[in-house]
Amino acid sequence: METRVSSATKEVIIGDERPTVLIGERINPTGKKKLAAALQAGDLELIRQEALAQVQAKADILDINVGAAGVEEITLLPQAVQAVMNVVDVPLCLDSSNPKALEAALKIYRSKPLINSVTGQENSLKEVLPLVKEYQAAVVGLTMDDEGVPKNADRRVSIARKIVERAEALGIPREDIIIDCLNLPVGADSKAGLAIIEAIRRVKAELGVNQTLGGSNISFGLPDRNLINGAFLAIVLEAGVTCPIVDVAKVRPSILAADLVLGRDKYMRRYIEAYRQRHK
């Protein structure tokens, strides 16, 4: 199944046998004091810099999240989206839990974006899916509902199915839904990784949709996080994740290595080219 998102000049195709699509995670003030302060002051320069740096590092899509205390997302999200569109040409992922902010950004976005996100919660389904339909966007569906993020695979899969069914009932094509099975820290529950992997494998087998995943929650609170994130990423890419949300500069070499062993880098061009870039 292929999901297409685009900017005014570029189309990105997300799909099973293709190279993994990287969504750059760094435009997000969560845990970043400097970026949060800049956004609170309405200063978008840091965002422009992060956009350029991530595209330089070969991000395929950029996630844009401006949610910080004291920020008026309805005003700032479209401004940030415009600022990023002015400096880079990759498709964007409009990221907010506020449907009005999403709509304001959708209005000024040129071409087909990704929306991040809808959940299995009734409010979210009712407010976000109509926007996805109206603006012919693609959307990330998070496998959580009023009870939070399920610990086991079963409930994650049933929330994913509910999101897909509700979207299809509105006439949104299934290929425009990208499921996120939601990473939980293995430090808090040693079986958390296994549950996510099982959920991903079943969402792929039962629903066939593309899947994203935040690359780093799994290692929260543990040392040498890159080691854990790298192992987990390789496993989830094999299981069914096709467009992870990651710190591109950090993890692209590992992802290209996983693509190589998974037969998604014909003639090894991407792996070899990235190796040459790193060592020149």
Next chain:
Amino acid sequence: METRVSSATKEVIIGDERPTVLIGERINPTGKKKLAAALQAGDLELIRQEALAQVQAKADILDINVGAAGVEEITLLPQAVQAVMNVVDVPLCLDSSNPKALEAALKIYRSKPLINSVTGQENSLKEVLPLVKEYQAAVVGLTMDDEGVPKNADRRVSIARKIVERAEALGIPREDIIIDCLNLPVGADSKAGLAIIEAIRRVKAELGVNQTLGGSNISFGLPDRNLINGAFLAIVLEAGVTCPIVDVAKVRPSILAADLVLGRDKYMRRYIEAYRQRHK
């Protein structure tokens, strides 16, 4: 399913939900000129050093292979096994394509070793399996036959099944067979990795046996091999490999990270302890 191998003083249990068991690969002259020359001269000092270094690096089992041009394996393999037993106490994996050398080593080995290997070839089945039975050893079964290593998963699985059936017919318990689906370089065939992963998954589902795999052939001829080997190892550990043959000092951190996300390191003790060792 649990495979038990032992030295005079230590038992190692290989099994599905347990931490990955690491078989140290470095006592093998293939591609190592200095070790080959020492073995040709009958000098076992390098082997003793490698044994100590690998156990220091936390190898659980050591593979002992002395096959080099001009080496009389029937004489040297038991000598090497004795030399290693004198300096370390982990179980050993007696590695030779010569059944007479295996038998000579089995005669002097104390306790239950692993034999590396039997193949799907008629000669090998007829000569090696009776030794496995007589000495109550465990054995690595390579998924190759007179036509070489199959490219696809199907034939690998049927050779694995043939080895298991022939062993069981002789009264060797299934848990004493460890299948090796055999790594081929992804540089020569971009689908090689996928075929191996599928074979491993099917051997686990259909035969239920423990599995080993040489950790590094996959990246043969490519740059930054550790990156490729690391991604592939994480994937195959999830798929069903329980006791890879590896360069332990190099890959143990990645394997511990994979074990952690796969729920095989309860309370994260092994991961945290290794982290502390690396950073003290």
